[in-house]
Amino acid sequence: MKRTLLALAMAGCALAQKPPKPLKDGIYANFKTEFGDIKAILFEKDTPRAVALFIRLAQGVQEFRDVDGKIVKRPFYDNTVFFRIAPDDAVQAGSPDGSAYYQCGLKIKDESLPGIKFRFGSLAIANPGTPDSGGCQFFFALQQKPSWDGKYTIFGQVVEGDDVLRQLGRVPVHGDTPVTPPKLISVTVERVGPPPGQKPKK
Numbered sequence: 577m578k579r580t581l582l583a584l585a586m587a588g589c590a591l592a593q594k595p596p597k598p599l600k601d602g603i604y605a606n607f608k609t610e611f612g613d614i615k616a617i618l619f620e621k622d623t624p625r626a627v628a629l630f631i632r633l634a635q636g637v638q639e640f641r642d643v644d645g646k647i648v649k650r651p652f653y654d655n656t657v658f659f660r661i662a663p664d665d666a667v668q669a670g671s672p673d674g675s676a677y678y679q680c681g682l683k684i685k686d687e688s689l690p691g692i693k694f695r696f697g698s699l700a701i702a703n704p705g706t707p708d709s710g711g712c713q714f715f716f717a718l719q720q721k722p723s724w725d726g727k728y729t730i731f732g733q734v735v736e737g738d739d740v741l742r743q744l745g746r747v748p749v750h751g752d753t754p755v756t757p758p759k760l761i762s763v764t765v766e767r768v769g770p771p772p773g774q775k776p777k778k
Contacts, residue, residue: 601769603627605634605699605732609658610759611744614716614737616699618765619730621772623687626701626710626731633712634763640712641681643673652680652712657757658744665721667744668702669760670713676702680712687729694721697734697741703727718745 599617607614620627632638633652642648653670660668660676671678684701685708694700698717701710710729717724718741734741748755 599735599768603631603765603767604735605630606764606766607737608761608764609740609744610761612737612740614734614740616697616732616734618699618732619692622689622692623729623731625684626687626729629682629684629712630701630714630731631765634765638682641679643678647681651762653760653763655762656760658754658760659757660715660752661745661747661749661754661758662718662752663745663749664718666715666717667741668713668715670702674757676713678713682711683708684710684729686710687731688726690726692730694724694728694730696720697738698730699732699734700724700728700730716741716744718742 602617603620605616605618607616618627618630629638633640636649636651638652639647639649640652652672656669656672657674658667658669659671659674660666662668668676686703694717696717696719700715700717702713702715703710705727716734744758747758
């Protein structure tokens, strides 16, 4: 009897869960972390330079300066960590040596648009605080940050995995350095629908 009630309860929970919303046409990045996956849509029309560099790095077709100074080409973000976590503010990654001081040898111009503001799940290019100095590091915002608007290129927005992002933002830290940096296992990219400007095939 207990097993029957448990099975009915589990079935009820499954029915109560809403199916995920279908993804709209666009290009998406999937961040596989040790806590689960985060999916973000990339703003390829609004921030083409940032999106193009991020994709090339993720797919391993962009050369960069490795931690030993050599120029290499491989999937940049795979098997790295979230090395900076500012609780309630941001979760940062994109450094093979696990520090904010690493320089990958690439820089891009800022692409800040007035209509794109920081909110929970905003995906942005990290920079040291000077214009046009962003490169390979990125971060997720954990809340609205009006003081950051216009200072960083926001090139995407989380559409799935809010709970995973919140969990990343709650790991124990010393200052903004995680006691045990969470692993970023891989970053993959997928397109849903046709590229911009192309009509879907019938």
